[in-house]
Every structure is written in C-alpha cells, then in structure tokens.
Amino acid sequence: MDFLRPASWEEALAAKAEHPTAVPIAGGTDVMVEINFDHRRPEYLLDLNRVGDLYEWEVGEESVRLGASVPYTQIMEHLRTELPGLALASHTVASPQIRNRGGVGGNLGTASPAGDAHPALLAAGAEVEVESVRGSRRIPIDEFYTGVKRNALAPDELIRAVHINKADGPQQYSKVGTRNAMVIAVCAFGLALHPGTRTVRTGIGSAAPTPIRAKAAEEFLNAALEEGGFWDNGKIITPSVAKQFAELCSGACNPIDDVRGTASYRRHAVGVMARRTLTWTWESYRGTAARTEGVA
C-alpha cells in the first residue's frame, strides 16, 4: 500500500489522475473501518486532510458552498440557520468523536442509502461540485446516487464541495433507530418547505437502494397546498391531505428486510415521519407567517 499525501487540491487531483484506483480518505470513519476489518486493501490511500480548502465553507446569497471535508460538528455549530435540515441530520450521526472527523464529502463518497446527509440534501436541493484534471462539473443531487453505495463520480474525480440551497423556510429531519446516539438509520426522512417557490421537497433514507425523493408525494402536496391557498391563509393542513401525503411517501419506498428492520416496518415508519415532519414544519411556517403579519 502507498500513502499519498497531497498538500493542495491541485496535487490531490493530479494524484487521483495518476492513480484512479486510489481511495480518498477524509475523516476515515468509513474507510478505516473497512481497512481495520480487512474488507478493503487499497493499493493507494489518498489523504485529503492536508487540503485546507476542503474544510472551508462560504455562505452566499442563495446557497452555501460546503467544503467536502467540513466535519459534522462544524455544520451543527455554524450552519444551523442556513442549513437547518442538514444541521439536524448531522446531529444524529454517530457520536461526537465521529462527528468531529466525518463530513458530507465522505457521506457522499460512501453513498450508503443510510447516510444521514442525503435526505437533508435532497430536501434542501443541492449540487455536488466534483473535479478532475479534466475539469470541474456540478452534479445535481437527484442524479448523484446511482445505485447501492454507488455514485456518479468518475474514477479520476474528487468531490470538492456541495452547494446547498439556503433554507427559505422550515426544515426537519427525522430518523428511526434504537437509541439517540450511534445509530445507523433504520429509515430516515427529511422535509423542507420552500415558501419562495411554494414547494415542498422530501428526502428518504434507508428505504430504497439509494436515497430518494418522494416525488409523487411532493407533487400531490404542492397541488393541494396551492389549491387550498394554504401558503397565504396559513391554515392547518387538512388531516386528509397530510394522510395522503404520508401514504404517498410510504409508497415511494422500495425497502428491504434486514437486521435493522423489515421492509413493511420501514414503509410504515416513513409514513409516520412524513406526517410528523410535515406537521412540525408547517406549524413553524404558520408561526412565522403570523408573526410577520402581526408586525406588518
């Protein structure tokens, strides 16, 4: 095995171009488990810890450019306002020790259907900025996950950053597991209200071969909210609408039975989380809307 230690982004890209089989290692919280248990014996490890750019973030007008290696702890501490869904999801990852090392770049690299960042990214709307010596491109998050633990990266590409839309409304993240810490999701659900565009977006984890959006559920809800004038009148969402939204979210799942839970449990739990997160975010939207009107 060789340990490649690029000192800059350009060096990292050059190393990846020269050795496309090299395995990048950022926080190491996925890679080292595989090496410790001899599940993986890569020819080259490509250490990204020295590439300072990957640890930086920038808050722009519309979006946050989050460096691939920014650890979850920093997201929780510094980006709670701009990226509430991702901050909540980050807080559910493993333990403080793991959150101090692991980040979204590694979560995307592994692309596990259970990765906690994914539902939050899908719900907020995001693009993954990837680069190789051939050039840079942005992959819409909906096109990033291509199969079980597979993503759209070419062998010579590295993830540089993720551009995540700043929250323009309430966001929530919900996860089912056996305890509060150190839990890989049985299933998970992210929801973001986008009052700006009058849309709702979702993200589902651990209930299909890849992280997915419940698109039919989103379309149904968007239409129902529009029809009922809910965005303007700020009324409580009709229970039948919430129920159908939840059912459509369950229906979007294509889960498996495994040690963590059965497929039917996952479908059920996703429906429950969909209804709850919708209620939580909508209550918070109504609260804000009422306050804004009061002031005006």
Add this chain to the structure above:
Amino acid sequence: MRVNFTVNGRPQEADDVWEGESLLYVLRERLGLPGSKNACEQGECGSCTVRLDGVPVCACLVAAGQVEGREVVTVEGLADYAKQRAEHGGCASGACGTSVDEAQRWQARGQDSQTGEGTELSPIQQAFIDAGAVQCGFCTPGLLVAADEMLERNPNPSDADIREALSGNLCRCTGYEKIMDAVRLAAARQGEAV
C-alpha cells in the same frame, strides 16, 4: 513509512508504520502507550478516544499517516495537559489546546508525560476515583479524555450535556450513573477552584 508527530507535548517518531495502520496501533504497539484501549476498532465504543489537535477522535479510525506533523494527547498526558490548562487560565486566555508553543513549554518540565509517573492526576481522573466510576477500567481512558474536553468547553454542563458528550463512549460495567457522578463532581470542583 515513517510518521513524525507530537504526543503529549513531545515529538515522536514511529518507524516501519504500515500505510493502512491506525493511530491507535501506532500509539499502543509502536510507541508503547497502551492507555488508549482497543475494543472495537470501528468507532463504536470510544475506548480509544484521544485528542487530535485538541479535538476528541477515535484513534482507531485515524490513519497513521494522517497525523504527520499533528498533535495528539492521550490519557497518559491528560494530567499534564489539564495542569497546563489550569495554570494558564483555561480557555479564556486562549491557553487551551496543544499549541506548538505550549508543547515546547511542556518539554522543559521534568516529568514523564508518557507514563504520567510523577505527575498528579487531572481533576477528572481524581473525580472518577472519588466517585467510584471505575470498575474494570477498560472504558475509563476514553471517557476521561472525552469528559475532560467537555469540561474545558463547558464548565457548567447540564446532565443532558454530559450524556451527549459521552454518548460515543460505551461502558459495560458501571451502568453510567457513577460516571455521571464523577463528571458532575469534577465540574463542581472546577467551579470552586475558580
């Protein structure tokens, strides 16, 4: 490969390190510092917790090559680390963490920060003993490092803060209550000292 890094304030050099080796293995097997425990090697138990540039991490999940040039504090250096922090006024004066400057000052002191011999215990270590928070002791080093770091950031933790900070450390013996007692005790003593 060779790895140069600072351990408990002193420069160390580890030779013949395999490229896929963990920091935990280097500490225990190459530097003879068995304080950090190896229980799961997959980040689940926290018994290998050390500070890497001040931040608590699982040493079993850090590749040895990633610590080149960086600073590691293990349980063996905790007493000295806590003493330095106390003498320099804690976080408010910016004396927290393991700056190069501080590391150099540590070097000048006539004590063995590798084994901790000749050094007093840190307040958190003393509190664990006084509260009866140590049974078999396997989880203790990781808990000490994690708890000490929390008290550095948050001198008046609520029970929820303590549980959160220690949520990555498993103990199979105590049932955690005495560990909670120990951290509360250390926080209270820290409060009195100020």
